[in-house]
Amino acid sequence: MKINRLALLTIFSFLLIVGCGAHSPKAQWISHPNFKHEANQWYQIRKEVTISKSPKELITKIAADSKYWLYINGELAIFEGQLKRGPNHKDTYFDEVDLAPFMREGKNTIAVLMWYYGREGFSHKDSKKAGFFLDNEKFSTDSTWHIKRSKAYKSTGNPQGNFRLPESNIRFDAREYNKSWIEQDYDDSKWYQAQNSGLEGASPWNKLVKRPIPLFKTKALTKIDDFKREGNRIVVKLPYDMQYHAYIKVKSSEGKYIKINPGNLRTLNDVPLRGEYITKEGEQEYIHLPWLSGHEIHFIVEEGIDVIEVGYMESGYDTQFDGTFKVADEYLMKYFKKAQRTLYVNMRDTYFDCPDRERAQWIGDGIILSEESFYLLDSKALALSKKMYNELFDWQRADHTLFGPIPAGNWDKELPQQILAAVGQFGIGNYYKYTGDRQMLKKAYPHIKDYLSLWKVEDNGAVPFRKGGWTWGDWGTQIDRNLSEHIWYYIALDNLAYMAEELGKHEEALKIKNNMDKIKQRVNHDYWTKNGYRSTTYKDEIDDRGNALAVISGIADKEKYSVIINLFKNVEHASPYMEKYVMEALFKMDEGKFAIERFKKRYAKMVNHPTCTTLWELWDYTASVNHAWSGGPLSVLYKNMAGIRPIKPGFEEFCVYPDLIGLDSLSCSFTTVKGKISLDIKTKGKRTLLKLKVPNQSAAILRVPVSSENVIFSNESQVKKENKGSKYNYYSVSSGEITVEY
Known part of the structure; x- marks a missing residue:
């Protein structure tokens, strides 16, 4: 009998595949066969896989539209995976995760709870289709997985x-939920094939881009059984404003309602x-998977429900506070x-403006948060800053416009003055x-160069005003937008010139x-008045x-400082x-004492508020009570009171120009890409003792007042005198710990 060679080859190939333990074809995106686009859909997905040997490592690629919770053999492996779309x-x-710690030899059950947002948001681009994707060397998603709509x-x-917000409010009906669906012995045979x-x-979903930030972290569940119930309301006061998941345990008949509300609803009527939560019969407990935020949780409980416990689980971006700042000033420490807290509660998938109303990466807020994170948080936080700038540039449109917030599905307006801030020295610089x-x-x-080309600097230095999609320069009144845009553009050009020099593009x-010189001359010639700068079209x-x-920006020379300082003593239009x-400018003009005085006056209501643990959007307690931009002065304190900021990129060289503003001590520390910097200063009488730690591969430029006599260094070989100014002597200090007395 003749044997068909093609058939023989096919049989041999099949045996080879089985013998080698190879797995199924490439992973598929999977969805529900009856999917219809609508907001707020939840899906349960399951697959039983067999592993011949427990792996030491099982690197797995997972994507979902829009969020997922993954269980293996009934154990939670990932809590809220996936970032909002998109890069x-x-x-x-x-996400790229190692599932090996959860796998065992033999049969394993993979169970996924997936939440499809199904609507656009200021922080998310809707794909219009729910989908799940998983791939590793042992198993991957395909039509053999089972799925059902929850x-x-x-x-x-x-x-x-x-x-x-792309997220929806969630009503969980416990009568419709069988918690055993994540276990191995659950029968999913009546579910749909994916x-x-x-x-x-x-x-x-298109190209998959690796998650650039860590998976979110969760803290242990806090349960409270000594709560107070007043009528139908139980108020849980949290230790501070946080991103949380509410928890409640009750005994009830079925069909009764519990409302779960955040406590600080001050968001301009938004x-x-x-x-x-809708109860089932008997004793039951529930944790609300979508995160809420605030400093209180309000449970509003229908009559007939016996509440046994309440509580919360905190979650958030996976980073730690390792920056310290301490001065003998109670107000400054309360602000710090x-x-x-404001910084941390405004970071998760992205940096955002507020955790309640928007969760949107407005770039003006983002650059302020980013700068704070350099001083306050460990190195994991750097990834969120990098993600923000990658998204800013990767969302750039064909007409060269940049916009924010991004990611975004129902917003596309350019705010020129926020974008100019982002591409200037206070942003990407x-x-x-x-x-x-x-x-x-x-x-x-190239992205910044293209964006800045949208303005044309005229021969006389005039910069035609660009409205963009929204002529927003700040909240409030008396905003001289034309003046501000000229200077924001100048600041952006200054940073572009610096970048060009760094990249060897000297002619550019x-x-x-x-162009900068033209703008500077024009602003000083046409906009300077005896009372300060004012654009010619501005009448307020x-x-x-x-x-x-x-x-x-450096447009104002020192001869103009006295007029501007007097202006700041009489005019207070700026929002937080x-x-x-304004605070940055006062320190630059050697008016640190007044900078702190004005700051204390303007921030007094929010700093001294007895219960709010975060900073507000506006000066009064009338809008969002947790708003990103109000933390800006924190980095100003590091940069000017401690006087520490980078001179060369990556802290290869940094300055230490302390200004204690009448205080007798200051200590601070923070982690840089080169390592830890710490500073401790104490003054007694006319003498100052300064202790400084300089990281490896780094050098500090320390300034000491010229009036100081008998400057003593603990290690002379670590120090080199650089130059002498009219007020200060400057010394280069190499890596290591050093003590200076002067």
Whole structure:
């Protein structure tokens, strides 16, 4: 009998595949076969896989639209995986995780709870289709997985969450939920077979981009059984404002309602997210998986429900506070603590402006948070700054416009003055100085160059005003937008020239500086008045914001400082967003004492508020009570009171120019890309004792007042005198610990 050679080859190939233990074809995106696009859908997905030997490592690529919780053999392996879409306007992030610690030899059950947002947001781009993707060397998603739409997770009635949020309010119906579905012996035979929806790279998810930040972290569940119930309400006061998951344990008949509300609903009449729970019969407990935020949880409990326990689980970005700052000033320390908390609660998938109303990466807020993180947080936080700038540039449109917030599905307006801030020295310039990330420098340069080309500097230095999508320069009134935009553009050009020099593009740098000179001359000639800077078209009271920018940009020379200082003593139009730059300007003009006085006056209500642990959006307690931009002065304190900031990229060289402003001590420390910097200063009488730690591969430029006599260094070989100024002597200090007495 003749044997068909092709058939023989096919049989041999099949035996070879089976014998080698190879697995199924490439992973597929999977979805529900009856999927219809609508908001707030939850899916349960299962697969039983057999592993011949427990792996030491099982690196797995996982993507979901939009969030997922993954269980292996009934054990939670990943709590809230996946980042909101997207790295650009079309692609999707993926998680890379090691599942080996959860796998065992033999049969393993993979169970996934997936939440599809199904709507656009100021922090998310909707793909219009729910999907899940998993791939490793042992198993991957395909049509052999089982899926069903969860009936337990539903939408609440009105009021709904803010339109800026892609997340929906969740009503969980315990009567529709069988918690054993994550276990091995659960029968999912009546579920649908998953529908294959394309290989990696398939539309609508397109290219998968590796998650650039850590998986979120969770703390242990805190349970409280000594709570007070007043009528139908139980209020849980949290130790501080946080991102949390509410917990409640009750005994009840079925069909009764519990409302789960955050406590600090002050968001300009916009409604933040909330939750609801419908009871089943008997004793039961529930943890609300979507995160809420605030300093209180309000459980509103229907009559007839016996509440046994309440509580919360904190979650958030995986980083630690390792920056310290201490002075003998109670007000400054209260501010420091609230600014710390404000920073942390405004970072998760992205940096965002507030954790209740929007969760949106407004770039003006983002650059302020980023700068704070360099001083306050460990190195893991750097990844969130890098992600922000990558997204800013990767969302750039064909017409060269940049916009924020991004990622975004229902927002596309350009705010020129926020974007100019982001591409200038206080934005991407700061990022490069603090990190030394040349890869980002090279990427950013052409994007920024293209964006700045949208303005045309006229021969007389005039910069035509660009409205963009929204002519927003700050909250409040008396905003001299034309003045501010001229100077924000000048600051952006200054940073572009610096980047060009760093990249060896010297001719381009000269052209940029030529335009800067034109703008500077024009602003000083046409906009300077006896009372400060004012654009020729502006008719209201003179604006402190634009004058602050004139100082920090270098447009204002020292002869103008006295007029601007007097202006700052009489004009207070800046919101908390722009007040940071007023403070920067005052320190630059050697008015540190007044900078602190003005800061204390303006921030008094929020710093002295007895119960709020975060800083507000506005000067009064009328809007968001946790708002990113109000933490800006914290980094100003590090940069000016401690006087520590990078001179060369990546802290290869940094300055230590302390200004204690009448206080007798200051200590601080923080982690840089080169290592830990610490500073401790104490003054007694006319003598000062300074202790400094300089990281390896780094050098500090320390300034000491010329008036100081008998300067003593603990290690003379570590010090080299650089130059002598009119007020200070400057010394280069190499790596290591040193004590200086003067």
